[in-house]
Amino acid sequence: MTPSAFDYVRPASLSEAITALARHGDTARLLAGGHSLLPMMKLRIAAPEVLIDINELSELRGVSVGKSEVVIGAATTHAALEHHTEVAAALPLIPAVAHQIADATVRNRGTIGGSLAHADPSADWPAAMLALDAVIDVTGARGSRSIAARDFFKGLFETDLQPGEVIVAIRVPVVAGSRTAYRKFRHPASGYAVVGVAVRLTFERGRCSGGRIGVTGFADHAFRAERAEALLAGHAGQADRTERLLDVAFADAAPLEDRFADAEYRLQLARTMLRRALADVLSSDKTR
Ligand code: FAD
Numbered sequence: 001m002t003p004s005a006f007d008y009v010r011p012a013s014l015s016e017a018i019t020a021l022a023r024h025g026d027t028a029r030l031l032a033g034g035h036s037l038l039p040m041m042k043l044r045i046a047a048p049e050v051l052i053d054i055n056e057l058s059e060l061r062g063v064s065v066g067k068s069e070v071v072i073g074a075a076t077t078h079a080a081l082e083h084h085t086e087v088a089a090a091l092p093l094i095p096a097v098a099h100q101i102a103d104a105t106v107r108n109r110g111t112i113g114g115s116l117a118h119a120d121p122s123a124d125w126p127a128a129m130l131a132l133d134a135v136i137d138v139t140g141a142r143g144s145r146s147i148a149a150r151d152f153f154k155g156l157f158e159t160d161l162q163p164g165e166v167i168v169a170i171r172v173p174v175v176a177g178s179r180t181a182y183r184k185f186r187h188p189a190s191g192y193a194v195v196g197v198a199v200r201l202t203f204e205r206g207r208c209s210g211g212r213i214g215v216t217g218f219a220d221h222a223f224r225a226e227r228a229e230a231l232l233a234g235h236a237g238q239a240d241r242t243e244r245l246l247d248v249a250f251a252d253a254a255p256l257e258d259r260f261a262d263a264e265y266r267l268q269l270a271r272t273m274l275r276r277a278l279a280d281v282l283s284s285d286k287t288r
Contacts, residue, residue: 003041007050014059014139014166017052021164022141024050030166031055032075032114035106060113060168065090068174074113074167082107091172093180093198097128100184102191113167116152119159119221121256122192126153126222128182130214131198134172140165149214156220177203181280183273184217187260193217194261197273201232201281208235208282218255218270225249228274237282245278246271 009028011017021028029048031037032055040046054060060075065086072081081087082098101107101115101124115125116136129136129149136147141164152160161167184196193216201211211232213225228249235241250270255263 001042003038004044004047006041006048008053009050010053011057014054014057014168017054017057017166018139018141018164020050020052021166024052026163028052030117032117033077033110035102035110036114036118036120054166055111060166063087066174070094070172070174072112072170072172074116074169075111076113078102078107078110078112078115079104081112090174091132091180093128093132093182093200094172096180097124097182097198100124100182100186100191100196106191112170116170117159117161117167119153119157120192121156121220121222122187122194122196122217123222124182124184124193124196124216127193127196127198127214127216129170129172130222130224131180131200131212132172132214133175133212134170136167137169137171138165138167144168146171150224153221153223158221175200175202177209178211179203179281179284181277181284183277183280185269185273195266195269195273197270197277199274199277199281201235209233213249213274213277215250215253215270215274218250218266219253220256223253225274227252235278235282237279242275242278246274249274 009020028050031051031053061073064071078098078101082095088095115123134149136152147160178200180200182198184193187194195217198214201208216222228245231245255266257263
C-alpha cells in the first residue's frame with residue numbers, strides 16, 4: 001500500500017501548471033483532492049513520476065453565482081458545494097448531490113474537477129452535470145476550449161480531455177422554471193452510486209415542457225437517457241407514460257456487471273431510481 005517514488009511540484013499559477021504538464025508529459029499527473037489518484041497510486045494502478053499540485057491555484061478556486069449561470073472553479077471541494085447557500089438557491093441539485101458523495105472526510109478534500117476528470121463510472125457529479133447541461137472549460141498549452149457535459153464522458157475512466165489539458169471551471173446554466181432531483185442507490189461500503197439518476201424538468205405555466213436525465217453507475221460512463229428525455233414534455237406523472245420512459249431510458253446502454261450488481265439487478269435499480277427521481281420532481285411544487 002505504498003506508492004512508488006514521485007516528485008512533487010507546486011506551481012504558483014495555472015500557466016506554470018500547464019508548462020509543468022507539457023514538460024513532464026505522460027509521466028506527470030495533476031493532484032487535486034487526491035481521493036481518487038492517491039488510492040490508485042497506493043495500489044500501484046497509477047505510478048506517476050511527478051505530481052503537480054493544483055489545489056492552491058487561485059484560477060481554479062471560487063464559485064460565482066450569476067442570474068443565468070453558476071461558475072464553479074475546478075478545485076472547489078464537494079463540501080464547499082454542499083454548504084454554499086447561494087448555489088443552493090440557484091441550483092438546489094448541486095448541494096443535494098454533493099451531500100450524497102461518500103462521507104465528510106472525502107467531501108472535504110475531493111474536488112468537482114478531479115471527479116469529472118477521473119470519470120469513475122459510479123461517480124455522482126457526472127449525472128448531475130449531464131442533467132444540468134453543464135459546460136466544462138479546459139485549458140492547455142494549445143489554448144482553451146469548452147466541452148458540453150454531453151460530449152465529455154467517453155468511456156471507462158475516459159473523457160474528452162486531451163493530454164496536457166486542465167479543467168479550469170464548470171459552468172452550469174440556471175434555467176428558470178426547473179425542478180430537480182437526484183436518486184442514488186449507494187454502494188454500502190464506498191458510497192459510490194451503484195446507480196444514480198439526476199433529473200431536471202422544466203415547467204411552463206405548470207406544464208412540463210421537457211427536461212434532462214443524467215445516469216451514472218449503470219454503464220461504463222455516465223450518459224444522458226435521451227430517448228426517455230424525448231417523452232418528458234407534457235408528462236404529468238401518468239403511469240403508462242412513466243413505464244414507457246423507463247422502458248427506453250436504459251435500452252441503449254450496456255449495463256456494468258460486478259460483484260455487487262449483475263446486469264438484471266442493475267437495470268432494476270436504474271428503473272427504480274429514475275421512477276423515484278421523476279416522482280420527486282413531479283410531486284414537488286418547488287420551481288425555481
Ligand atoms: P484527484 O484524486 O486528485 O485526481 C483524480 C484524477 O483527476 C487524476 O488523474 C488527476 O490528475 C485528475 N485531475 C484532478 N483535477 C483535475 C483538473 N482540474 N483538470 C484535469 N485533471 C484533473 N465519488 C463520488 O462521486 N461518490 C462517492 O460516493 C464517492 N465515494 C468515495 C469513497 C471513498 C472512500 C473515496 C476515497 C473516494 C470516493 N469518491 C466518491 C471519489 C471522490 O469524490 C474523489 O474526490 C473524486 O473522484 C476525485 O477528486 P479529487 O479532487 O480527489 O481528484
